[in-house]
Amino acid sequence: MTTGIVFDIREFAVHDGPGIRTTVFLKGCPLHCSWCHNPEGQSSVPQVISGAGASRVAGVEYTAQALAAILNRQVAVLQANEGGVTFSGGEPLRQANFVAEVIDLLEEIHILLDTSGYGSESAMNLLLARVSMVFFDLKLIDREAHRHFTGCDNDCILRNLAVLGKSGVPFVVRVPLVPGVTDTDANLAAVAETVRGLTGLLRVDLLPYNKAAGGKYRAAGMEFKPCFDEARPLNINTGIFKKANLEVHVL
Amino acid sequence: MRALVSTNYTQAVDYLRAVTAAEPAVAKLSPPLREARIFAQILHQLPIGKIQGEILAGDYGMIFADNDFRRKAEKQPSVASLPTTATTTPDPFDELNLNFNCRTTIDPAHSTACYDLLVEQGLTGMIAELEAEKEQADPERQEYLAAEIMTLRAVCAWSERYAALGFDVCRRVPAQSPRTFQEAVQAIWLVHTAIGIGEKSYYSLSLGRIDQYLYPFYRADRDHGIAEEQLAATLTDLFLKLNRYGDASCAINLGGVSHKGKDLFNDLTRLIVKTATQLQLPAPLLAAHIHPGLSRDDFDLLTVPELFRIGQPSFYGEYACRKALIQRGVPEAEVHRWSVNSCMGLMMPGEEFSDMWGIVFTFQLPLELALNRGRPFQSALPFQLQTVCPERYDGTAAIIRTMLAYAEELIVRLIVRHRQINEQQGRSNPDPYLSALLRGGTLGRDRLLGGPRYHTVNVDTFALVNAADALTAIEQAVFRNRRWTLSELLAAAKNNFAGQEILRRELLSYPKYGNGDPAADGMARELAQCFAAIIRRHSDRDLIYMPSFHTLHAHVHAGSKWGASLDGRLAGEPFAKNVGPTQGRNKNGITGVLNSAAAIGQEFFYGGQALDLYIEAGLLDNPSSRCKLQDALQTYFKLGGLQVQVNGVSIEDLKKAMAEPEKYADLTVRIGGYSARFVDLAPDDQRQMIKRFEHHT
Numbered sequence: 001m002t003t004g005i006v007f008d009i010r011e012f013a014v015h016d017g018p019g020i021r022t023t024v025f026l027k028g029c030p031l032h033c034s035w036c037h038n039p040e041g042q043s044s045v046p047q048v049i050s051g052a053g054a055s056r057v058a059g060v061e062y063t064a065q066a067l068a069a070i071l072n073r074q075v076a077v078l079q080a081n082e083g084g085v086t087f088s089g090g091e092p093l094r095q096a097n098f099v100a101e102v103i104d105l106l107e108e109i110h111i112l113l114d115t116s117g118y119g120s121e122s123a124m125n126l127l128l129a130r131v132s133m134v135f136f137d138l139k140l141i142d143r144e145a146h147r148h149f150t151g152c153d154n155d156c157i158l159r160n161l162a163v164l165g166k167s168g169v170p171f172v173v174r175v176p177l178v179p180g181v182t183d184t185d186a187n188l189a190a191v192a193e194t195v196r197g198l199t200g201l202l203r204v205d206l207l208p209y210n211k212a213a214g215g216k217y218r219a220a221g222m223e224f225k226p227c228f229d230e231a232r233p234l235n236i237n238t239g240i241f242k243k244a245n246l247e248v249h250v251l
Numbered sequence: 252m253r254a255l256v257s258t259n260y261t262q263a264v265d266y267l268r269a270v271t272a273a274e275p276a277v278a279k280l281s282p283p284l285r286e287a288r289i290f291a292q293i294l295h296q297l298p299i300g301k302i303q304g305e306i307l308a309g310d311y312g313m314i315f316a317d318n319d320f321r322r323k324a325e326k327q328p329s330v331a332s333l334p335t336t337a338t339t340t341p342d343p344f345d346e347l348n349l350n351f352n353c354r355t356t357i358d359p360a361h362s363t364a365c366y367d368l369l370v371e372q373g374l375t376g377m378i379a380e381l382e383a384e385k386e387q388a389d390p391e392r393q394e395y396l397a398a399e400i401m402t403l404r405a406v407c408a409w410s411e412r413y414a415a416l417g418f419d420v421c422r423r424v425p426a427q428s429p430r431t432f433q434e435a436v437q438a439i440w441l442v443h444t445a446i447g448i449g450e451k452s453y454y455s456l457s458l459g460r461i462d463q464y465l466y467p468f469y470r471a472d473r474d475h476g477i478a479e480e481q482l483a484a485t486l487t488d489l490f491l492k493l494n495r496y497g498d499a500s501c502a503i504n505l506g507g508v509s510h511k512g513k514d515l516f517n518d519l520t521r522l523i524v525k526t527a528t529q530l531q532l533p534a535p536l537l538a539a540h541i542h543p544g545l546s547r548d549d550f551d552l553l554t555v556p557e558l559f560r561i562g563q564p565s566f567y568g569e570y571a572c573r574k575a576l577i578q579r580g581v582p583e584a585e586v587h588r589w590s591v592n593s594c595m596g597l598m599m600p601g602e603e604f605s606d607m608w609g610i611v612f613t614f615q616l617p618l619e620l621a622l623n624r625g626r627p628f629q630s631a632l633p634f635q636l637q638t639v640c641p642e643r644y645d646g647t648a649a650i651i652r653t654m655l656a657y658a659e660e661l662i663v664r665l666i667v668r669h670r671q672i673n674e675q676q677g678r679s680n681p682d683p684y685l686s687a688l689l690r691g692g693t694l695g696r697d698r699l700l701g702g703p704r705y706h707t708v709n710v711d712t713f714a715l716v717n718a719a720d721a722l723t724a725i726e727q728a729v730f731r732n733r734r735w736t737l738s739e740l741l742a743a744a745k746n747n748f749a750g751q752e753i754l755r756r757e758l759l760s761y762p763k764y765g766n767g768d769p770a771a772d773g774m775a776r777e778l779a780q781c782f783a784a785i786i787r788r789h790s791d792r793d794l795i796y797m798p799s800f801h802t803l804h805a806h807v808h809a810g811s812k813w814g815a816s817l818d819g820r821l822a823g824e825p826f827a828k829n830v831g832p833t834q835g836r837n838k839n840g841i842t843g844v845l846n847s848a849a850a851i852g853q854e855f856f857y858g859g860q861a862l863d864l865y866i867e868a869g870l871l872d873n874p875s876s877r878c879k880l881q882d883a884l885q886t887y888f889k890l891g892g893l894q895v896q897v898n899g900v901s902i903e904d905l906k907k908a909m910a911e912p913e914k915y916a917d918l919t920v921r922i923g924g925y926s927a928r929f930v931d932l933a934p935d936d937q938r939q940m941i942k943r944f945e946h947h948t
Binding site: 019 | 839
């Protein structure tokens, strides 16, 4: 029986795909992005989150059957609105077998994979065969910069992006705009160049960095050490994407 | 602001009531004639006047009194607005209420008069109908009809007094049928506000399907070139008056579906919504009828931050509510005329007396009796019950059987008592005025004694969800996992779980209603359905007792009376609110709440109930998110939910969550690109966020 570690299940997640969705956050991520908004999703083991007075454990082990049963209970609400289930993280590719088994047990419903793309090609293919849509987080195109700010190079990410582009599954590329890191014109132009022409690309979403991330680090007993200047004004340059004939939204 | 002008009307009304009632000639009259005379005298002498800027007539109160009236009124001791119903002391039912939050009373007002008839016939036409009936009635009804006619004539005469002040429109209405929008609104206001005087209670008097029965007047005026702004000014005046007199629970229905399936959201509905959005006042309550055919543009008008900030509107599932009304006996061919009554009741306007708090029942009591050999955990019952309680149980099924037997015995006692005091009130405290405005039953009978076509009595059920959660926990902890004995659980609960935190945590860890969990929801549904069947068994066509989860905010007070319960709730903590889960028990968000509430089978709880949803107010700023909220509401109604009250997260919620994080585990806030549980944030970050909310609101 396949099991997986989930650090949160959020209902009525209105920003995680079409319609009304329930988002499952898979625990564990190989990347350690300096700006990560879900630090409790980085470690692959359960950990205590201590907020102001209340503590809870982030990370519950589910069997595929148990998680599917929870999600199937909501099908009436999710289906009626053309919504569905989003698998996010952490990084769902890291628990691809578990996610695939859960999806196989779900009733007919829209499935969205929200991934950084960091994982094996086989994991990517395993899930692409089962999902209706993908949110693909693309941060930095420069290999060295990627390694510097996320702790890993982007070879497999770009490879999986190409796999996605050939799969026929519709997808959205999401770019977190981090001041001085990902929001540079050079990086945005590189992103536009990389994604342009990929089959299935619906649009590019730009997600401006928010300074409140630090609070979640403290709650998770982690230190927030951004290696960039948080106070620097963001460069939200949608023109680069429009010029490349790409639909772009700022969230 | 004009709405905030205080006219001190109750002092003037109470004074006139007291002096008129004390007149020997009045005191010796039969109750219907006595009440009619008092009503007429109040309207005859009530200080009236004009507030600067008002278009509509119908302001009254001490601010318009001359010195002589003022001096006399101020000498008069204040009188209770409603005569007490208790006839014997000590009353065991008082004790039942005091200790166990189970009670019965006659709850006045809460009605919607036959305004459609009023705008069609005027009071003169309605009087003529009563006169004709009087010709053929028996002496008792003849006398009552005479009293009714006297009250309607008194309102006509009252209107003449306003005409003398320069309100020319009052020369025609409400005596004659109105011709214009302003005349129609004027007629409705005078007739409406006088109900509070007749009922001796201004609570929750509603205006029903105003956007339907006033629409022909609106349309005709617009077709004659009258500007929308002019009609909006009349509407504004009405809304200001609603805020000046009575409470804020005057419901105005919005939209709906005709008997032919046509969407009824019209230009007047839109004007009403825009006017209320602009005024930002507590009254009227906007009760929106939601159905699949409602256009996205009209739904957008109803889902704006400006309305959500003031807790408006309430959403009602058109077809789910119809289904519930049909369950209680409303004919299918007529049910499209249904209306919302005050804060959540479903009713047939102009034909129904709604006793909204007639019976209050707290489910904690039968559960404790079943678990504790026929005795409550604390205090003693004021009377002996016949139900036999087993010495031991071998499963929850037997506990449920015993609990329901106790529930039925208690409900029967409350219903018998209610019938007694209803009869007594109808005879001794009649209201011929409201009775003349509620039709469809027997003309010439009081509103409590068969005058209206329907007489409904809510059985407002508290803590059923807590009882269901307790039984789910017992099932698992005692009978399935065998980790504790029932006696151990009882001892711990009676002692408010002192020194038993591990046990309490375990009880809290079992599935709870509000998360879409089949075990927890199934238990709640079973209890709800069985309880509804009990109430139906003791209901008849004369008095329709209606199961309801309606608690309003009283779940907090009710919880404060009770010790700890086996769902893990501590002594004094609130019970579940309305048809929602107990606070803090929903873990992941609103999808589970919607699923659980729909799983109850609400059509059998036709007394009506709200589901409170808490969302981040900022959600409405984004059109796509707003659509999703609208879709969620449509889905809930499709699944059988009756009513939703959406609450935007407020600064107050955030502050409370900082002080009591355990109770707000599910409070979610959006921080730029992501959402977080508020309680997960460090205090400094929480304070920051509160500041941010303060800045934005």
